[in-house]
Amino acid sequence: MLLYGASGHAKVINSILRATGQEVTAIFDDDLGKKNLGDIAVVGQYDPDFQTAAPLIISIGYNDIRRKVAGKIRHRFGRAIHPSALIDETATIGEGTVIMPGVIVQADARIGRHVIVNTAATVDHDCLLGDFVHIAPGVVLCGAVQVGESTLIGAGCVVAPNLTIGANCLIAAGSVVTTHIPDGATVRGNPARVVGNFEAGSPR
Template sequence: MLLYGASGHAKVIISCLRAQNVAINAIFDDDLSKNELWGIPVVGTYRAQQSPSLPLIISIGYNAIRKKVASTIQHRFGKVAHPTAIIDESVVWDEGTVIFHNTVIQADAYIGKHVIVNTAASIDHDCSIGDFVHIAPKATLCGNVRVGESTLIGAGTVVAPNLTIGKNCMIAAGSVITKNIPDNAIVRGNPARVIKIST
């Protein structure tokens, strides 16, 4: 496996890969001052000719940057779930996605491309998670929740059943979502309210 991004987020992905006995051959990073992470060589900026047969995971936590980087990659994308994650056999999860320690993803959920399902998050039945979403640690999505592309669901957030959260939203940590959220909204509170609509 190859990674793009030698960050703290990469460390958790490395933890998941090592728990699955997957070797990490190299890490790309645009910061040329970095030369290794946990003994894995950091080889500089992305090069399509580096180990072209290996899959790659973008190990960048920030949704917009992960999306931008994905459009430049010529390698096929890998994905990984930590062995402690409980993922129902009916769940579909797409390329580039990482599912971290002690998460639970229930029946007939769909997880898009390059999604981060972070530590101890819970995604219940029939949820649909768009590409480049980040579900932060201990966030809870009740059944049949839809989350649009590139949205951040902050740590400890609770989303009530049957709601839709738009694309490019930022849901602050600890929010309680009890109604649908439009695209490009910044949201916080209990109950959550829209603070701003970004342009």
């Protein structure tokens, strides 16, 4: 497996892959000052002719950057799913997606491409997560929640059943979402309220 991004997120992905008997052979990174991540070589900027048969995962936590990088990759994309995660056989998981330790994904959930479902998050039945979403540690998505592309749901959030959260939203850590959320909103609180517009490209 190849990674793109020599980050803390890459350390976790490497741990997941090792737990499943896979090896990260090299990491691409645009910062030419980075030479290794632990015992893994950082080989410089992305090269489409490097180990062309190997799958690749984008190991970058920021949703918008992950989206931009995905557009230039010519390798096929892999997935990383920790063996402690409980994934129902009817759930679907897109390419490039990472499922962290302790995650639960219930029946008929659909998880898009290049999604991060972080440590101990719960994605209940019939949820739909768009591409490039990040579900942070400890999040609870109740049944039939829909999350639009490139949205970040912060650590410890709870989202009530049958709600839609739009694309490009930021749901602040610890929020309790009880109403539909429009595209591009920044939301926080219990109950969660829209407090502003999220600017695409801002750190998440």
